Amino acid sequence: MSDTLWTAAEIAAATGGTASGDFAVDAVAFDSREVGPGALFFALTGETTDGHRFLDQAFASGAAGAVVSVPTPHPHVLTGDTTAALENLARASRARMDGVVIGVTGSAGKTGTKEALFACLDRPEPGQAHRSVKSYNNHTGVPLSLARMPRDTRFGVFEMGMNHAGELAALTRIVRPHIAIVTTIAPAHTEFFDSVEGIADAKGEIFQGLEPGGTAIVPFDSPYRDRLIAAAQPHAARIVTFGLGKGADVRAVEVLHGQPGGTFITAKIGDAHTLSFTLSQPGDHWVANAMAVLAAVAAAGGDLEQAGLALGELGGIAGRGAQLTARIGAGELLIIDESYNANPASMRATLAVLAGTRAQRRVAILGEMRELGVESERYHAELDGPILDAGVEAVLLVGEGMAPLARALEGRVDLVHVPDAASASARLATMLRPGDAVLIKGSNGVGLSRVVTALTQGA
Structure with a gap:
């Protein structure tokens, strides 16, 4: 691949801006802390900050150029609106890409x-x-991820998220995927929707950007399957279902948990392929994820055998299931780091993973689930069953929103309820023991990643 991601002339042509001179970049960023040598820095202007304030910092870190709406002595492309310029550069990146683009939501x-x-x-x-890296899946993260795509890329995979109806429709029309996946539908961001059906409809917007001849990939086992299929039909040439249920186009026909290296799976992929492989990530939710992945690899013309090997080599993702060890007293404990996000469905899924984890004692450190609207109290209280079913003996609840669950669990497990992550960190030394398996999960705004850091780094 060419080392040059964008030239000044290409940036100016894509954004309708004016270049101060010739320069070339090999990376793109809008956070000055992520800028390295040779990067293009977008000085975005938001409600609370202005990227132009960080131009000197970006160039001190090695930036080769910037996109600005205010003149600067640094090498730059001057535009009227830097956010619009980022979207336009993303569209230019997508237009020059000759490979297969895949969009993922859920x-x-x-x-x-x-x-x-x-x-x-x-x-x-x-x-x-x-x-796309991290969780760059919103109105700025998706364009950034596209703008970063090397010109000779064969496969591009982009995560797309939403909090409100209409957001995915806008993002998918920028990404223009050949393949669009909906992983699952569950209560999340219900503060902004009247029903889970509304969430399904909003997730189904991803199909509106499908390229002609495109493939929609839909969860077979979801109660919203038919609703998603209906959303896909006007836009997709082909609809593929995945899951564990009989009748799915891509299906796990054999699942053996607890095998060396992970979960042994035999999958049927359409009528033509059967693939046996080991999945390193634990939990039935990951079995379903793997079926979605195989459906997409097949639709993209990828190598299914290599995909099976890759699924056996996956490492844990920080904040999303990474398994870590930490010293406690004279021994060690296992941490399941799910600190990045939480909704009722993902809480249940990861509690099931904890249930299958061998340990002297199972402990759950759970932060409140946010943006659940008027049903928030019920969703929190109903976690008592999954917690008890998982054999959890000690629970540390974090945040005011966890009060209904604290009441539901009172007298049934060892229970501590604290207001924030700092208070949770302060209780760790007295609460945890060597040999524990500890699930740490909550909405990102609760800040439970700080609890993970406190345990793993002794902070």
């Missing part, structure tokens, strides 16, 4: 599925696949 499992799909497509020839 109420849970987006990032894990995106990472697994990238690993499967990149394994046969490292460097041929590109994906």
Whole structure:
């Protein structure tokens, strides 16, 4: 691949801006802390900050150029609106890409599925696949991820998220995927929707950007399957279902948990392929994710055997299932780091993973689930069953929203309820023991990643 991602002339042509001179970049960023040598820095202007304030910092870190709406002595492309310029550069990146583009959305499992799909497509020839990093899945993150895509990319995988109706429709028309995946539908962001059906409709917007001849990939076992299929039919030439249920186009026909190296799976992929492989990630939700991944690899013309090997090599993702060890007293404990996000469905899925984890004692450190609207109290209280079913003996609840669950669990497990992550960190030394398996999960805004850091780094 060419080392040059964009030239000043290409940036100016894509954005309608004016270049101060010739320069070339090999990376793109809008956070000055992510800028390295040779990067293009977008000085975005928002409600609370202005990227132009960080131009000197970006160039001190090695930026080769910037996109600005205010003149600067640094090498730059001057535009009227830097956010619009980022979207236009993203469109230019998508237009010059001759490979296969895959979009991923869902109420849970987006990032894990995106990472697994990238690993499967990149394994046969490292460097041929590109994906959005972190959880850059919103109105700025998606364009940034596209703008970062090397010009010779063969497979591009992009995560797309939403909080409100209409957001995915806008994002998918920028990404223009050949293949669009919905991982699952579950209560999430219900503060902004009247029903879970409304969430399904909003997730189904991803199909509106499908390229002609495109493929829609839909969860077979979801109660919203038919609703998603109806959303896909006007836009997709082909609709593929995945899951564990009989009748799914891509289906796990054999699942053996607890095998060396992970879960042994035999999958049927359409009528033509059967693939047996080991999945390194635990839990039935990951079995379903793997079926979505295989459906997409097949639709993209990827190598299914290499995909099976890649699924056995997946490492844990920080904040989304990474398993870590930490010292406590004279021994160690296991941490299941799910600290990045939470909704009722993902809480249940990861509690089931904890249930299958061998340990002297199972402990759950759970942060409140946010943006659940008027049903929030019920969704929190109803976690008592999954917690008890998982054999959890000690629970540390974090945040005011966890009060209904605290009441539901009172007298049934060892229970501590604290207001925030700092208070949770302060209780760790007295609460945890060597040999514990500890699930840490909550909405990102709760800040439970700080609890993970406190345990793993002794902070």
